[in-house]
Amino acid sequence: MNVWMIAATVTTCCLIPCGVVCMRGDPEVRLVGLEGAATILVIVFVLLGEGVHRLVFLDLPLTLALLAFGGGLVFARFLERWM
Amino acid sequence: MIAEWAVRILLWAGVVAVVAGSLGILVARTVFDRLHYAGLLSSLGAVGVTAAVAIHEGWTQAGMKCALIGVIILFTNPVLTHATTRAARVRQFGKLMPGRHERVRFADQPGYVGGDEPEDQ
Numbered sequence: 001m002n003v004w005m006i007a008a009t010v011t012t013c014c015l016i017p018c019g020v021v022c023m024r025g026d027p028e029v030r031l032v033g034l035e036g037a038a039t040i041l042v043i044v045f046v047l048l049g050e051g052v053h054r055l056v057f058l059d060l061p062l063t064l065a066l067l068a069f070g071g072g073l074v075f076a077r078f079l080e081r082w083m
Numbered sequence: 084m085i086a087e088w089a090v091r092i093l094l095w096a097g098v099v100a101v102v103a104g105s106l107g108i109l110v111a112r113t114v115f116d117r118l119h120y121a122g123l124l125s126s127l128g129a130v131g132v133t134a135a136v137a138i139h140e141g142w143t144q145a146g147m148k149c150a151l152i153g154v155i156i157l158f159t160n161p162v163l164t165h166a167t168t169r170a171a172r173v174r175q176f177g178k179l180m181p182g183r184h185e186r187v188r189f190a191d192q193p194g195y196v197g198g199d200e201p202e203d204q
Contacts, residue, residue, distance in 0.1 A: 003091075003094070004094075004136075007094055007095070007098050007132070010098055010102065011098060011101050011102075011132075014101050014102055014104075014105035014106075015105075016105075017105045017106055017108060017109035018105055018108060018109075020109060021108055021109055021117070026114070026174075027174075028114045028167065028170060028171040028174060029114050029117060031167055031170075032108060032114060032117045032118055032121055032167060033108060033117075035121055035125075035163060035167065036104065036105060036108050036120075036121045036124055036125075039121070039124055039125045039128070039129055039156065039160070040101060040105065040124070040128075042129060042152065042156065043097070043101060043128060043129055043132050043133075046132060046133055046136055046149060046152060047132065047136075049145075050136050050139070050140075050145075055140070055143075055144070055145035055148075058145055058148040058149065058152070059148070061152055062148055062151065062152050062155075065152050065155045065156055065159070066155060066159075069155075069159040069160075069162070069163055072163045072166070072167070073162070073163060073166050076163070076166035076167045076169070076170040077166065077170070079170040079171075079174060080169060080170035080173045080174065
């Protein structure tokens with residue numbers, strides 16, 4: 001296990017607080033937890049790709065970073081207008 | 084040698100920022116406080132880690148991809164934070180901006196009676 005995998009393990013554990021926030025509270029609070037979890041997942045995928053030396057895996061966090069932005073905007077506009 | 088130390092410092096600074104940001108999202112009280120910690124997570128955390136990987140890989144395709152991921156997160160996250168803050172404010176107060184006859188009084192000004200939002204006059 002190299003330093004990238006250790007960092008990926010520590011960062012993966014940070015998904016737990018965001019998951020707890022996603023499961024309780026008001027909808028806008030849950031949205032903040034979802035956005036935080038998406039950012040953490042991007043970091044985890046980058047670290048895993050570097051840790052296993054399969055750099056083709058970096059396409060996944062690149063796509064996720066773009067789609068998380070669009071998804072977060074859609075959720076925010078939905079909360080603002082229709083809920 | 085300097086690049087190795089830069090990679091280590093950026094990597095662990097990013098990991099510490101991610102840990103602090105995720106715990107802050109959990110323990111903060113209001114949605115606006117939580118958004119502050121989400122900003123820490125996505126600015127110093129994500130950019131630190133992606134910069135560490137980009138420096139480690141150098142001018143290769145993987146390094147350029149990591150730099151691109153960091154730039155995307157750095158520029159899209161403030162927009163997302165603003166949209167979330169706007170939605171939260173509209174949901175909590177019913178409107179985004181103060182009314183035309185509404186004066187916002189701060190806590191150190193005379194006439195402030197407390198509360199989150201001044202009443203309509």
